[in-house]
Amino acid sequence: MQSSAFALSPSIPLLRSRNSNPNPRCRILSTFSAVKPSVAPIRGCGASGGLRTVSPRLGGWVQALSSSPSPRQQDLVVRASSVPESAGESSTKSSELMQTLLLGSLFGLWYLFNIYFNIYNKQVLKVFPNPLTITTCQFLIGTVFVLFVWTTNLYRRPKITSSQLLAILPLAIVHTLGNLFTNMSLGKVAVSFTHTIKAMEPFFSVLLSALFLGEQPSVWVLFSLAPIVGGVALASMTEASFNWAGFWSAMASNLTFQSRNVLSKKVMVKREESLDNINLFSIITIMSLLLLAPVTFFVEGVKFTPSYLQSAGLNLKQIYVRSLIAGLCFHAYQQVSYMILSRVSPVTHSVGNCVKRVVVIVTSVLFFRTPVSPINSIGTGIALAGVFLYSRVKRIKPKTA
Incomplete structure (x- = not known):
């Protein structure tokens, strides 16, 4: 699944885990790599089951749970990959090609x-x-x-x-x-x-x-x-x-x-x-x-x-x-x-x-x-x-x- 922005809703299960949790909101551990700042705030749960807000500025690895998650929490992971670098390079090359063709014309x-x-x-x-x-x-x-x-x-x-x-x-x-x-x-x-x-x-x-x-x-x-x-x-x-x-x-x-x-x-x-x-x-x-x-x-x-x-x-x-x-x-x-x-x-x-x-x-x-x-x-x-x-x-x- 490739995406550059996500708006996660608690009512939509993104991935079912073999371990269930009484609180349906405590199922998400989001791992992002190089996601743009336009990502909507994600609400997760800490070790105590309470909700906490993750900053939308997700540069690098951002953890939605507590700083020391339990093994059970670590097992519940949604992997959301950003747009690969090759796609950005391809878009840039395509734009440069169009500019070159325009100039040549x-x-x-x-x-x-x-x-x-x-x-x-x-x-x-x-x-x-x-x-x-x-x-x-x-x-x-x-x-x-x-x-x-x-x-x-x-x-x-x-x-x-x-x-x-x-x-x-x-x-x-x-x-x-x-x-x-x-x-x-x-x-x-x-x-x-x-x-x-x-x-x-x-x-x-x-x-x-x-x-x-x-x-x-x-x-x-x-x-x-x-x-x-x-x-x-x-x-x-x-x-x-x-x-x-x-x-x-x-x-x-x-x-x-x-x-x-x-x-x-x-x-x-x-x-x-x-x-x-x-x-x-x-x-x-x-x-x-x-x-x-x-x-x-x-x-x-x-x-x-x-x-x-x-x-x-x-x-x-x-x-x-x-x-x-x-x-x-x-x-x-x-x-x-x-x-x-x-x-x-x-x-x-x-x-x-x-x-x-x-x-x-x-x-x-x-x-x-x-x-x-x-x-x-x-x-x-x-x-x-x-x-x-x-x-x-x-x-x-x-x-x-």
């Missing part, structure tokens, strides 16, 4: 959404080279999704003050610029080359942290930056789709995204319980739409209407469907990224981001049949290896006096 979704975003986004930008309009549409799709989630209470709507919005505004500005520059680069060069240049993000992170936060990089961090810079330079010299507009747009994307990370450290946002990373990203998405929509209207005009697309000889349904999928994947992969970051360390997340970049580069090369020379492949590989090395050496903490 999130990483898979992160990569999958990113792959679909880059493929469909590139297909749209090739036939509709208006990065301002495309970026605005992606923020619009993300905003509609956020409002739907908040309205239906699928996720708690945050309570935010005007001072918090003012502190978030710089983050929204650089977030808007970062995504705009990424789309500008994707429209000019191959997807694989854009992501190879974006491998330079650690370089800008170290540079901006040193300039604005006063963080001095270690020797190992500086050592890891060398293959990143060298690999990107080697890949750029041999890239078939290379042009300066695409190159500098990707570099500007690196600068703005890393500026966002530095600002998030420098500008301390007072968060309430409801303003977690996911809600913070949601608010930034809405603010980015409000910032970019007027600029798009004055610079590119309203060009995403059915009449304009048909006059340009474009497939209306194809453009809209691909743009919708790209916008949903754009918002989804960033949301999943924040979910992963809440479960793992920043270093682990950085390693996962490096692997994600490799997956996106390989997938885009295969899908678009991008011509890649051996030297270009070597340069890309060196740069990505440097990013991986950088993420590992960030674990090394400088020794303090």
